[in-house]
Amino acid sequence: MLHIGCHLSSAKGFEHMGKEALSIGANTFQFFTRNPRGGKAKELDEKDIEKFLKLASEHQFGKLVAHAPYTVNPCSKDQKTREFAHMVIEDDLRRMEYLPGNYYNFHPGSHVGQGMDIGIQVIADLLNQLITPEQSTVVLLETMSGKGSEVGSRFEELQAIMEQIQFGDKIGVCLDTCHVHDAGYDISGSLDDVLDQFHQIIGLDKLHAIHINDSQNPLAAHKDRHAKIGEGHLGLEGIWQIVHHPRLRHLPFILETPNELEGYAREIALLRQEQVPPLED
Template sequence: MSKNDDILIGCHVNMKGPDFLVGSINQALSYKANCLMVYTGPNQSTLRTDLERLKIDEFKTIAKNNNIPLEHVIVHAPYILNLATIDESKYRFSIDFLTKELMRAEAIGAKYLVLHPGNAINTTRIDGMNSIVAAINKIYAKNKFNVILCLETMAGKGNELGNTFEEIAYMLNKINDKEHIGVCLDTCHISDAGYDINQFDDVLEQFDQIIGLNNLKVMHINDSMNPRGARKDRHENLGYGHLGFDILNTIVHHPKLTHIPKILETPWYKGYPLYKEEIQMLHDQKWFDVRKNYE
C-alpha cells in the first residue's frame, strides 16, 4: 500500500462551469486526495445546472482511472433546506429539493449525500425532529434511491437539531429505510457541541453505544476556531485551532475508522486552499506551519 493509499482523506472541491465534475475530480487529484465532496450547485441557492452538462461520464472515467471508487465521492446538500420547519410551503420545498438532490447524487454515482438535519424555529426540538423523520420517510417511500442519506452531527448553533448523539439516534431510529440512512461526524461540530474530542476513544464509544458505529458513513475533519462547547461552528485549518493537529491525526488514522471517507472542510488562507498540504501532513503524520508559505 502506497503512502497516499493508507488513509481515506480528501476534501471539498468546487463544481462549476465550464468543466463541472471533471474540474472537481481534477482538483481533488491535484491535492492528492483519494476521496472528495461536492455540492451539485451553489450551497445557498436553488440554481442547478442540468445533469447533461456536468460531464458525468468523463468524471467517472477519470475517477476509475485514478482508483477513486464512486463510493468515495460524497455530495453535500445545500444549506437552504430545513426539514424541521413549521412553514408548510418551506417544508414542501425542502422535501422536493432534497429529492432532486438525491436524484442528482444518484446520477453522479455518489454513494452518500450529507444533510444538515434542520433548525427547530418556533417549534419544539421533538416536533422538529419528527418533521425531519416524516420528510425522509416520505422521500424514500416514493423513490428507490441507492444513495445513503447521512445526517450530520451539528455544533448546536442557534436552533440546530442533531447536536447530540441522542438526537441523531432519535431520528435514525424512526427512519424506516435503515439501509439508506447513516451519519456524518464532524470533528469541529462535536467539539463545539461539547464533546471532549481529546478523549476520542471515549467519544467513539459513546457514539457506538448511542448511535452505532455501523451507522457512521462519512467524517468531516476540521479544526475549530472556538473552544469546546462554544456552539459556533467556525472551522479552522489543521493545527491552528482549539483541537490541534495531533488529535485530528489520531482520528484520521484510528483503526476503527480506516474504511470511512474523511473530508476536509477547512478554510482557505489568504485566498489559497491548504488542502494539498493538509492532506500531505495527515499522510506523513507530521504538522508543519503551512501558512508561512502564503505570507
Template sequence: MYFGAHLSISKGFASAVREAISIEARTFQFFTRNPRGGQAKALKQEDLDQAIELREAHQFGPIVAHAPYTINMAAPKEETWNFARQTLAADIERMRQAKIPYIVVHPGSHVGQGLEVGIEKIAKALNDILKPDQEVMILLEGMAGAGSEVGGRFEELAAIIERLDVPEVVGVCLDTCHLFGAGYDVQENFQGVLQEFDDVVGVERLKAMHFNDSLQPLGSRKDRHAMIGQGLIGAEALAKVLQAPALRNLPINLETPGEIDDYRREIAWMKEVTAEAKI
C-alpha cells in the same frame, strides 16, 4: 482512508476530479446545487462519464455530495418544509445519475417549535422520500448545536433514525469542529467520543467525516472552522483522530477555510500521520 476537500463542480464533475487529483486527493465533497439558493445545474452525461472514468483510473473512494444550506426539514413553515423535501428528493435522483453514493444534509432547525417537533418533522420528510432500493444514502450531519439546530447530540440523530421506515438508507457524517463545539471532547478523548456514538447511534452508520480544526472552545455550540493546527483542537489531537481504526476506508474531507494549496498541504500531512501509524 480517502482524503479530500470541499471542491466546486461549477466547471463540471470531470474538472473537479482533476482538481482533486492535482492535490493528491482520492475523494472530494461538493454542493449539489447553489448552497444558498435553489437552482440546480443540469448534468451532462459526457462530463459524468469522464469523471467516473478518472475516478476509477485513480482509485478514488466514495465521493460525497452536500445538500444546500437552504434545506430545513424541521421548518415550521409548510412552504419551506416542502421545498426541503422536494429538493432533497430531486438531488437523490441527480446523484444517482452521477454515481455519487452519499448526500450529507443538515437535519434542520426547529425554529422555536421544540426539539421533539423538529425531530418528528425531519423523520416525516425523510419517510416521504426515501425508498428501500435507492442507490444514494442520506448522511445526517452531526451539528454543533447552535440555536435551534437539531443534531447536536448523538441522541437526536438516533431519535430521527429510529423513526424512519427505511433506516438502512440513512447514515451519519461527523465533523470534528462540530463535535468539539457540541461538547464532545475530540481533543482529549476521541476514542471515548466514538464509543459513545457507537452506544447511541451505532458506529456502522458512520459513513463519512468532515475534518476541521475549531476557532471556538469545547462546548461553545459554535461552528467556526479553522485550518489544521490553527485552532483549539490542534494538530496533535487531530492526528490521533485520523489514526482511529473506525475511520478506516471512510471518505474524510477538509472543510477548512484555506485555498487549494492549503488543501494540498493538509492532505499531505494527513497522509503522513496515518503512514506513521501504519493506517
C-alpha cells in the same frame, strides 16, 4: 488506503473536480448539489459524469459526499421552507443516481422554537416520504454544533431520527469534527470515549463520512467556526489521530477548512503522513 479530499466547486463539472482533486493529492471530494444558498441545480452532463467515473475508478477514489444547500431546513415551522426542503432533497436524490453508490449529506435543520421532539419527527417524516429502497445513495445526517435551535448536536437526536426511517440501510451520519467539539464531545482529547458513545447510541456501522475541521472555539462553545488544521482548539495531533484511528481510517475524510487549493494540498499532505507531523509556521 486513506481517502482524503476537500470541498470543491462543481461549476466546471465532475471530470474537472476529479482532476482538481488529484492535483492536490486527494482521492475523494465533496461538492454542493446546487448553489449553497439554494436555487435551481444546473443540468447534468452525462458524458462528463462518464469521464469522471472512469477517472475515479482508475485512481481508486473513495466515496463522494454531496452536500445539500444550507437553506434546506426540513423542520422549519414555515410551510414554504419545509416544501422547499422537500423539493430540493427529492430532486437531489434523483440526480445522485447518476453517481451511484455515494453519499448525500445535509444539516438536519433548526426547529425554530417548535421543540426538539417536533423537529425530530418532522425530519423523519420528510425522509420517509423521499427515501426509497431502490436508491443507491445513502443519506447522511450531519452532526451539528448546537447553536440556536439546531437539531443534531447530540447523538441521541440523530438516533431518534434514524430509528424512524423505514429503509434504515439508506440512512447514516457524517461526523463534523468542529461541530462535535463545539457541541461538547472532546473528540481531540478523548477520541475513544467519544467513539464509544457514538457506537452505544447510534452504532459505528452508521458512521459513513467525516468532515475534518479545526475549531476556532473551545470545547462546548456551540458556535461552529471552522479553522485550518492545527490553528484551532482541536490541534494537528488531535485531528491526525482521528484520521488514522483504526475504527475510522476506512472512511472518506473531507476538509472544509477555510482554504484555497494550495492550502488544502498542504493539509492533505500533513494528514497522509504516517506519524504526527510538525506543524510548519
